[in-house]
Amino acid sequence: MEPTDQEKAPPIHSVFSADSPEFALLSWALTRSTVIGLDAEWKPIRSHQHQPTFPTVSLLQIACLLAPENESTYRSSDVSLVFLLDLQAIQLPLVYELLREVFVSPNIVKLGFRFKQDLVYLSSTFCSQGCNAGFDRVEPFIDITCIYNYLQQSKQLGRKVPKQTKSLAAICKEVLGISLSKELQCSDWSQRPLTKEQKTYAAADAHCLLDIFKVFRAKVVREGNSFRNYNKNWSSNFDQGLKQIFETQNSCNLVTRTRLCEASDMIRTTIPQLHSTIQTNAELDSIKSCEVTKQVDDAFLWIVSKYGDRILLKDSDRRPKTSKKKVRKSSAGLICKEKRAEISDDWQGPPPWDLSLGGDGSPKFLCDVMVEGLAKHLRCVGLDAAIPYSKKPETRDLIDQAAKEKRVLLTRDAKILRHEYLIKNQIYRVKSLLKNEQLLEVIETFQLKISEDRLMSRCTKCNGKFIQKPLTTEEAVEAAKGFQVIPNCLFNKNIEFWQCMDCNQLYWEGTQYHNAVQKFIDVCKLNE
Structure with a gap:
């Protein structure tokens, strides 16, 4: 891919109304695109309370890769357009059918980066506006992570390398050599009007998917070996492999399907007859052009066949998970983690320790590795504060040590609270971050009496x-x-x-x- 292709910013079209020229341009572009990049933005949820519904998607970004008429499916002259579909301004029922058809169209390859969550939120947003069916699938779909892993394999000369989970910004940096700033990712996308910086950021997130795909496609065409064997039985398997594409209703309206038919005819009839009809240099140049077209089209179809996937939403995906906290059973019955978390924030009832277990009227403490510095401060004021036996203790080890030595377990790890039923009223989650503030928090919570004559009375x-x-x-x-x-x-x-x-x-x-x-x-x- 030429550097200029990466550096040129594509036109950005904001779509606010189904009656606008921008929406007409979007509809036109989608009928002439064989690859689109998808991304979505929503207002981040900053509250720690469990949400009864999914976030509302504010913006849907669609980057379209257009191929010139009467030319090969992909050429260096491909044109990109980016559309920012404002889902807060536009009436969603008016765009629902168009998007649903695009999401399931076999003629348009959809690119995305971990797009399933976006689809879940999109479906919920449209359902809330009267589009009861929502969206249930996207196909054919290619995740950019799969493309990145393929490029990594190519770099290793065919040797298998472990698949990596990287951010989109990291992939852009490695594949395109450009920095994709993520500073505005958590901005408030529900505020209007959107700033110029927000629009540029949103457009770049979708458009970079196309640029990465172009690098991927060029790599496949250049190597050739990846799809050469796939083409040996092409003429016999062509209709069978793309049967679903050509049986789709209203298929003749899309340029892509026409091009695929032309490529099929070219492969079946033109190529076997070429050598018997060559007479002039002009014909030879024409044949070479057909060969290039065939190679590029074959590579594209091989990519779709090998890497094309689908996103399917199940009923469970459509229900907001208000809590991932599982219910655990103990001898006392069912204990809910959510309830325990609430208790840890505002302790109610009796003091969170057994007074009979402490020494000198104070409890004994066990500070886990997250609050190990607190242990020294507690010792300095004369309190019995132990640390774990090992540097990297398992949760069970902490619980066993606390139970064996009759100590109150102090931690900042909320996950450990799920085991509270094992050492009931003997575990406390410290909320403060600084050691001095942690010390005061423990003194206040446990109602401890600190006197000057007890300072520095224990081995630190x-x-x-x-x-x-x-x-x-x-x-x-x-x-x-x-x-x-x-x-x-x-x-x-x-x-x-x-x-x-x-x-x-x-x-x-x-x-x-x-x-x-x-x-x-x-x-x-x-x-x-």
Whole structure:
């Protein structure tokens, strides 16, 4: 594909009314297109509440690839048009039949990128405006991801490479060498009028599908081997393979079907007689042109045969999934994840821990890897806070450790709440992000009493308790042999040392100690 084809912006036509010249142009373009790119935009749902309906599609983008009359199906002179169908302004019943026929027309290859969700939302939008049948399928359909995977296989010289899931922007960058900005993807598409930037973005999303397909088609034609074997039995299988295309009603109105018939006649009759009728150079040039036309048309039909797919919507696809949360059974009965999530946001009823399980009137905590930094802060204010045994624990490991050590599990992972029935009232989801705010949240939620004399009373390294009697300098030096280095500057300061009974780590009341005490006095507002 020539760079100029990628860089030239196609004409953009906004369609607001079924009576407008733009709509007439759209109808005309669709009858003369064999490939179109489809995309849709809607207002993003920012609320975390479960929606009773699907989002309403605000804009449908249709990029049409037009081939010149009386020429081969595809040439470098193909013309592209992009239409922005404003579904908020136009009366949907007036465009429903046209779109439905296009979606199922065997003569138009539809291109898209993960278009099933778009089709679900489109169908719901049209149903809400009186088009009760909605849309149930799109065929033939080719997902751009399949094209990308084919191009990747070609780069690897036939070696099989794992299929990759990439964004449309990443595919455009690799295949076309252009950057497809996605900054406006989550803009409010329900606002009118649309900005120039929104229109350009929407048009580019649909048009890039055509450009990627052109690269794909050129690659197939250039290599030739991909469809050569397919053509060996072409004359006998032509009608059988495209039977559905030629049996479609009103088929003679579409240029594509006429071209396919001409290609069939060319393959069946013209080619076998060529060598016996060649007499002039002009005839030779004409024959070469026919050969090129045949090759390109054959490649296109091979692409449709091999990569043409369909999108089918089932009844389950048409029903909004208000919650993906499954109902789980326990000895207490059915527990719903949605209900648990609500409880975690505003805890009601008794405190979320068993008072009899804690020490010194406070619960013991287990901080999972997502709030591991919170554990050190809890220890600094004198609370018993453990961390998982392993660096990457499974959910079951966390639950077992919390149950075994009789701890309240602190987490930011909402998925773990589904297991609440295993350690009922012993799990809490922390909502804050910063460690100081997390500490205050836990103190407030669990109604904990923090006093200055409990600050720095636990080992911040392992959560162990200190020995009851402090060590002298001589005792500390002896305890630290082969384990820990004590700075020489401490020997003449008559400082007391404290040792963890679990990991034997030594602590002393130096500058860092006093700074840490003052920090948590301020954080916990102990002076107020």
